[in-house]
Amino acid sequence: MGLLEDLKTQILIADGAMGTLLYSHGISSCFEELNLLNNDEIQKIHEAYLQAGAKIIQTNTYGANYPKLARYGLEESVKEINIAGARIAKKAAKDKAYVLGTIGGIRSFKKNTISMDEIKRSFREQLFYLLSENIDGILLETFYDFEELKTLLSIARKETNKPIVTNVSLHEIGVLQDGTHLSDAFLELEELGADIVGLNCRLGPYHMIRSLEEVPVPKHSFLSVYPNASLPDYRDGRLVYETNESYFAESAIKFREQGARLIGGCCGTSPKHIEAMARTLKGLRPISEKIVKHRPIEVNSIPEPSDATPPLYETVKHRHSVIVELDPPKKLGISRFLEGAKALKEAGIDALTLADNSLASPRISNSAIGSIIKQEVNVKPLIHITCRDRNLIGLQSHLMGLHTLGMNEVLAVTGDPSKIGDFPGATSVYDLSSFDLISLIKQFNEGISYSGKSLGQKTNFSIAAAFNPNVRHLDKAVLRLEKKISCGAHYFITQPLYSENQILEVYEHTKHLKTPIYIGIMPLTSARNADFIHHEVPGITLSQTIRDRMNAVSHDPLASELEGLSIAKSLIDAAYDLFNGIYLITPFLRYEMTVELTKYIHAKQLVNAERRFING
Ligand SMILES: Cc1cc2nc3c(=O)[nH]c(=O)nc-3n(C[C@H](O)[C@H](O)[C@H](O)COP(=O)(O)OP(=O)(O)OC[C@H]3O[C@@H](n4cnc5c(N)ncnc54)[C@H](O)[C@@H]3O)c2cc1C
Numbered sequence: 001m002g003l004l005e006d007l008k009t010q011i012l013i014a015d016g017a018m019g020t021l022l023y024s025h026g027i028s029s030c031f032e033e034l035n036l037l038n039n040d041e042i043q044k045i046h047e048a049y050l051q052a053g054a055k056i057i058q059t060n061t062y063g064a065n066y067p068k069l070a071r072y073g074l075e076e077s078v079k080e081i082n083i084a085g086a087r088i089a090k091k092a093a094k095d096k097a098y099v100l101g102t103i104g105g106i107r108s109f110k111k112n113t114i115s116m117d118e119i120k121r122s123f124r125e126q127l128f129y130l131l132s133e134n135i136d137g138i139l140l141e142t143f144y145d146f147e148e149l150k151t152l153l154s155i156a157r158k159e160t161n162k163p164i165v166t167n168v169s170l171h172e173i174g175v176l177q178d179g180t181h182l183s184d185a186f187l188e189l190e191e192l193g194a195d196i197v198g199l200n201c202r203l204g205p206y207h208m209i210r211s212l213e214e215v216p217v218p219k220h221s222f223l224s225v226y227p228n229a230s231l232p233d234y235r236d237g238r239l240v241y242e243t244n245e246s247y248f249a250e251s252a253i254k255f256r257e258q259g260a261r262l263i264g265g266c267c268g269t270s271p272k273h274i275e276a277m278a279r280t281l282k283g284l285r286p287i288s289e290k291i292v293k294h295r296p297i298e299v300n301s302i303p304e305p306s307d308a309t310p311p312l313y314e315t316v317k318h319r320h321s322v323i324v325e326l327d328p329p330k331k332l333g334i335s336r337f338l339e340g341a342k343a344l345k346e347a348g349i350d351a352l353t354l355a356d357n358s359l360a361s362p363r364i365s366n367s368a369i370g371s372i373i374k375q376e377v378n379v380k381p382l383i384h385i386t387c388r389d390r391n392l393i394g395l396q397s398h399l400m401g402l403h404t405l406g407m408n409e410v411l412a413v414t415g416d417p418s419k420i421g422d423f424p425g426a427t428s429v430y431d432l433s434s435f436d437l438i439s440l441i442k443q444f445n446e447g448i449s450y451s452g453k454s455l456g457q458k459t460n461f462s463i464a465a466a467f468n469p470n471v472r473h474l475d476k477a478v479l480r481l482e483k484k485i486s487c488g489a490h491y492f493i494t495q496p497l498y499s500e501n502q503i504l505e506v507y508e509h510t511k512h513l514k515t516p517i518y519i520g521i522m523p524l525t526s527a528r529n530a531d532f533i534h535h536e537v538p539g540i541t542l543s544q545t546i547r548d549r550m551n552a553v554s555h556d557p558l559a560s561e562l563e564g565l566s567i568a569k570s571l572i573d574a575a576y577d578l579f580n581g582i583y584l585i586t587p588f589l590r591y592e593m594t595v596e597l598t599k600y601i602h603a604k605q606l607v608n609a610e611r612r613f614i615n616g
């Protein structure tokens, strides 16, 4: 008889946690390395689970892959650790229990920390060594990223006919991180060839039972469930779980009622939990029919307010559009800022862009000031959002707040790192990259939070992303743009450009993209300002001609300003025929300069319109 054959008629008990058990024994080094250093300890744990009633145990190889072992400098030991892990488990099982070779998910919520190619490479390596030891099946567990699991399952299915168990991990009841409903996920996994589909880790029995209530008994696979002991608690600097064996015994009955046939435990569980479940389920046959609970996910689109202007990405597709950056002040007091916002509004800008603590220095919160100008000046705020100052919780709360305040224009950027700003020792959070943040906002627009939970409403953010053309290889920067588009960016805003040639070059490199681009133009204010930008701002070089022009008027502040404006106007002339979007950056709150440039652009628009009219 084989594992799958047994599951046709029986419920099989699996083992519980390995990692947290070792941790509770005081071990905090690499758990998988113990396969080499202390195989007795691992074998004893397997034996304790077998003794408790487990008929299926898993190898101690959860994190025995190249990227995870590399954290301990053990990346060259993938082969030895996996082979040893399989041998220890088989030795403990003595052919009386099945041994699954465990491979854990790599990506948690940060998608871009590691590429899929790297994940595939490391997976193939681990899979190869586990299969070489003639184990009874493969256990793919703790997958938060459904794409990752599907990709790896497809690879494994081609490599082996042995049973494959796929366990996903959920943050929320019944739904995966990308919003896929659990029942749909199981169907997809079945189609890709999983023999057993289920849940493990992160949630305890309560949330797992509620998740399984929404899932029919699979037709072409078996259902597995490996709950954590409880939600974790943080005590004295350690994660601890409740010990609750009798609760597990009761839960085992409910898992059976939900159609589970392979039942084990994950973090925080011990042989006592497994023993309690094995005892309770002894002699009970699995069920094949159940009533499925349907809990519809309700996501409503919010009605558009009747006076709503179109999002910037629409506006800029159809006509020239000017947006202006006016940085929130570094000191308290916003009167000059408000004057500027009003003047720019009167000059006819489409939005005022508000940086998020640019150059990593604290400024008045851009959402606070954005809300004020929206209400008092009736100008559209475009809120920059960096990944530097907020973790995944803060970012989501921020987005919900912006939506609630009706501020729908956002720019998603990584953010200048703290070390370049006023507080070099402050943490740069970077839970998400700019790509992840763009994807998150797109997911919000579908009404789904990062963890897959319904937000109750869809947001309607218009998503801008940053484009830095001041790099040596523009081709590579354009590849990043393409990736940002695939994540959900609606349009781009560039760093300031200072040469007509560069503007043309940007056009040539991006003309294949359908995504609109706002070209950044920041007027120079003085020869010193020009020198600073040329010598100290990474990636930006000013031509000798521009620097000579600014130097020639260095004695006269007014003439300097006029020369700065004149240079900016030439750049606008170069950009105007190639791009609809112009992004003006106000230097040092000198909004008179960006007002002048906005008027200049509108005058060009008028002249062009007249010309078109005259020419019919
Ligand atoms: C319009 C605009 C507004 C901005 N507003 C703010 C703000 O309000 N607050 C703030 O703190 N910062 C702001 N920045 C700065 C921005 O966060 C950083 O300059 C950032 O590195 C560039 O944009 P991104 O975050 O989308 O970078 P990404 O494209 O995500 O790049 C992130 C990292 O990758 C590197 N990288 C980028 N391109 C390449 C390439 N071609 N090859 C190799 N590596 C590359 C970069 O060095 C960077 O560290 C803004 C930038 C722009 C263009």
Ligand SMILES: [Zn+2]
Binding pocket: 142, 200, 201, 202, 228, 266, 267
């Ligand atoms: Zn776990």
